[in-house]
Amino acid sequence: MIPLVKVAMPPREALMPALEAVLYGGMIAEGEHVYRFENEFARHFGLKHAAATSSGTGALHVALLLAGAAPGTEIITTSMTAEPTNTTILQTGATPVFTDVDPLTGNLDPADVVARITTRTRAICVVHYAGYPAEIDALRQIAEQHDIGLIEDCAHALGAQWQNRPVGSFGDFAIHSFQAIKHMTTVDGGMLTLADGDLLPLARKLRWFGMAKGVPRTEVDITTPGYKYNMTNVAAVIGLQQLAGIDALIKSHIANGRAYDQALATVSGVAPAVVPAKSAPSYWLYTLLADDSDDVIRRLAEIDVMASKLHRPNHYHSVFRPFAGDLPGLDTFYRRLVHIPCGSWVSVADRERIIDAIAKG
Ligand SMILES: Cc1ncc(COP(=O)(O)O)c(C=O)c1O
Structure with a gap:
């Protein structure tokens, strides 16, 4: 996987x-x-x-x-x-x-x-x-x-x-x-x-x-x-x-991230997280926003690719609940969120397979 x-x-x-x-x-x-x-x-x-x-x-x-x-x-x-x-x-x-957070980023x-x-x-x-x-x-x-x-x-x-x-x-x-x-x-x-x-x-x-x-x-x-x-x-x-190899490693995250940004922008039912003109992400995780995030996770599991939300909004934990108020932007972002693999271990062929599965799904 x-x-x-x-x-x-x-x-x-x-x-x-x-x-x-x-x-x-x-x-x-x-x-x-x-x-x-x-x-x-x-x-x-x-x-x-x-x-x-x-x-x-x-x-x-x-x-x-x-x-x-x-x-x-x-x-x-x-x-x-x-x-x-x-x-x-x-x-x-x-x-x-x-x-609150921007629901698109x-x-x-x-x-x-x-x-x-x-x-x-x-x-x-x-x-x-x-x-x-x-x-x-x-x-x-x-x-x-x-x-x-x-x-x-x-x-x-x-x-x-x-x-x-x-x-x-x-x-x-x-x-x-x-x-x-x-x-x-x-x-x-x-x-x-x-x-x-x-x-x-x-x-x-x-x-x-x-x-x-x-x-x-x-x-x-x-x-x-x-x-x-x-x-x-x-x-x-x-x-x-690590410093000797870090630039190449970050570059591979960025290359995959930018390729996903381009390819997934036109796929219906999903949208890449918005990248403002001033922004150059290093795509530790690729952030996709989907109408049905569970469906994307299921679809990718079928081709042996792991996808997930990875994080839990902190105010869901009991220890933080006393500090939680309304966060409508976060609610929307989290409902749609799904992270997909993006690092150096994702080859161009893997990336194409992932894009293809999401586009067909
Ligand atoms: C957003 C964020 N902040 C802080 C930390 C804490 O870093 P560390 O795991 O090195 O203590 C992490 C890592 O888990 C993180 O993801």
Whole structure:
């Protein structure tokens, strides 16, 4: 069966010697490989001031704390995402304010964002859902007008651009995820990037119990408790090897995504998610909107292709239900949503077979 998501590892010949050198080199925890990975990742993707973490979730938790999330405050967010976008908000004690999405993209609706801002709002947390950039310039403007933070959750969107600018470069804070099935994996890992380099020392402390590295352990002083969110050299060496092949990998997602966009635009009963002119998605998942999404899933299963909605709107979970209101755009998007395989493992022939099955179905 052609899977919807798949682990992508660098070539064994390149990865294994580098990995072995770290594993038996006596320095497996946070060290030089991590700092090199931070620099090379940031340079590669046009981002600034990077702090590598043990997960995207850890990076997001730190970003929220730096943005001022705390009990009594509110964070504007989306329910159309993976759960960690919002479990981390609860972790800070802040209230997630679920805001509606555009039914044609699944991304935050800027007009509804404005409507939900209060004096308690500290930040907008925007997800570039499935690798399709949200209207990030409009959200940047709103954040500035209301003097609140902007956090970009780029966990799905490595390599995506808005107006020829990389996602993650618009927000005060941005996070990426290197969890198993993302464009790029370090088995587990994440990256926090900051617009303001002055916050980097605090971000680094928050990822390591609240302690500064490089200060003797007998002298270091914790003033704010932090977490165990640091990346290991083992994960970082995988990340460094991944960077060598990441452009080709992202390109294959984009080639398949654009081909689907073209071919499926004229098929009745389905429509590709809308891609505005300013947007260049990196298509981690291909988003199709169907009159009958279950039928598309069934039809593709018949030809051994996996398709699914993959996510559960977060406000369906009991833990988030108290924060849920009316989200008509999300309801429409989710009813019609079906993700179809789009990554490097989908050959041109596979892609044609998938298009053909949907067109005939
Ligand atoms: C949108 C989104 N945000 C955050 C995360 C958290 O990333 P991680 O799994 O690396 O902790 C994920 C991944 O599961 C995600 O899909």
